[in-house]
Amino acid sequence: MSSPRHPQRPAAHELERYAGLFASRTRAMKSSAMRDLMAITERPEVISLAGGLPDTSTFPAESFAAIMAKVAVDNCAAALQYGPTEGLLIAKDAIRRVMAAEGTEVDPEDILVTTGGQQVIDLVCKTLIDPGDVIVAEAPTYPGAIPAFCSYQADVVQIEMDADGMPIDVLEETLDSLEREGRRPKFIYTIPNFQNPGGVTMSLPRRKRLVEVAAEREILVLEDNPYGLLRYEGEPLPTLMSLAGGEYIIYLGTFSKILSAGLRLGWAVAPAPVLAKMNMGKQGADLCSSSLTQHFVAQYFAEGRWEPYLQSLRQLYRGRRDTLLGALAEHFPAEATWTQPQGGLFVWATLPEYLDTTDLLARALQRNVAFVPGRGAYLDGRGAASMRLNFSGVSDAEIREGVRRIGEVIGEQVELFGTLTGSRPAAAAPAAPAPDAELADVLQLPRTPRPGAQRSDGRR
Incomplete structure (x- = not known):
């Protein structure tokens, strides 16, 4: 309630009063499509297929209590105290073990412990990006990275993916084009394993060539790898960092998907000069990450529980992924396509071009179901007919009911389009076979723009 001295004012008036105080960078800031939905999806009646939420209810409460x-x-005083900015050695040892499980050996001195993986993206931008600098990213890209890129006023060039991830030949053509314009990207951003939101995995030949391109052109690559250990079938692929021997690679890892998002504990591994600058940037942001959560992680790993728990997550999420794919086959129209990931947390679905998922979301929320509209994964307006669907954070029954509700909304809009245009909507898609290791990573991603197509900012 407002006080007599400070009566409630309209929001527009409030903005006008403070507008002259804002930094110019705030004009480029964008809100995260996911975070905008958090308040809505916290309502118990809403089935949320929107967030990238791990199922933390699977973590035994008695284990949490025992570890704390x-x-x-043993370490109460230290756990409640400030720690070094770069992180505690006991936490770095746990990180080293996680990375070793993916075949990547690192020196603890090369690790910077962060407040979640999101802070790594922010620190990389803070360290490398001046206004107008170029970042090359996949299309679609992680919706949570977009606010960070925009906050530092980067010019983001997105390269459309296919079933094997980012096409490196297209990347090289893009880099050549930028070089002719006198513009050199500060870094390339990629999620090579079970990409968020696309669900695809970068092939081994492309990984090897990307590492070569980075070394040849002396361009950093930010390898965002939250999902690498959440593989449900197929053979693991080496990290970019292991292929490159650490040269020109900044590695981003997090405990959010394999242990708990609420711990807010992630890490970066980077070449020493880059890591030193990121460390200074972190000092100005939060001094250090939580000592309490670092001690929690260290104790958890000391008891040897993490690998069995991770295996249980793989089994759970694989079943939920299969449930989602089956529900899509049952309830989405025949014109729809979707990725079929071998791991991770997301499916990327693309509807007929005449549908707009931002509009569909508003209608879906009226039926208490949520997803992330596709435009949230692009910076140039693309993705209007696509959506990201999460399967890890809700039960099988909720997945089936949520997709049924979304399918109803889609069906109504397809029917309306048919009425207005005189075209007859297609029948529902046939049921898909159960996923296995032989299936392709992806059925279809958004169409790659034709060469020379005009960008939204006027450049080609």
Whole structure:
């Protein structure tokens, strides 16, 4: 309630009062499509297929209590104290073990512990990006990275993916074009494993060539790898960092998907000069990440529980992925396509071009179901007919009911389009076979723009 001295004012008036105080960079800031939905999806009646939420209900409450009790008895004072900006050695040892599980050996001195993986993206931008600098990213890209890129006023060039991830030949053509314009990207941003939101995985030949391109052109690559250990079928592929031997690669990892998002604990591994600058940037942001959560992680790993727990997550999420794919086959129209990931947390679905998922979301929310509209993964207006669907954070029953509700809304809009245009809507898609290791990573991604197509900012 407002006080008599400070009566409530309209929001527009409030903005006008403070507008002259804002930094110029705030004009380029964009809100995250996911974070905008968090308040809505917290309502218990809403089935959320929107967030990238791990199922934290699977973590045994008695284990949590026992670990915290152990930390309280053995390390209470240290856990409640400030720590070094670069992180505690006990937490770095846990990180080293996680990376070793993916075949990537690192020196603890090369690790910077961060407040979640999101902070790594912010610190990389803070360290490397001046206004107008170029970042090359996949299309679609992680919706949570877009606000960070925009906050630092980067010019983001997105390269459309196919079933094997980012086409490196197209990347090289893009880099050549930028070089002719006198513009050199500061870094290339990629999620090579079970990409968020696309669900695809970068092939081994493309990984090897990307590492070569980075070395040849002396361009950094930010390898965002939250999902690499969440593989449900197929053979693991080496990280870019392991292929490159650490040269020109900044590696981003997090405990959010394999342990708990609420810990807010991630990490970066980078060449020493880059890591030193990121460390200074972190000092100005939060001094250090939580000592309490670092002690929790260290104690958890010391007890050897993480690998069995991770295996249980793989089994759970694989079943939920299969449930989502089956529900899409049952309830989405025949014109729709979707990715079929071998791991990770997301499916990317594309509807007929005449549908707009931003509009569909508003209608879906009226039926208490949510997803992330495709435009949230692009910076140039693309993705209007696509959506990101998460399968990890809700039960099988909720997945089926949520997709049924979304399918109803889509069906109504397809029917309306048919009425207005005189075209007859297609029948529902046939049921898809159960996923297995032989299936392709992707059925279809958004169409790659034709060469020379005009960009939204006027450049080609």
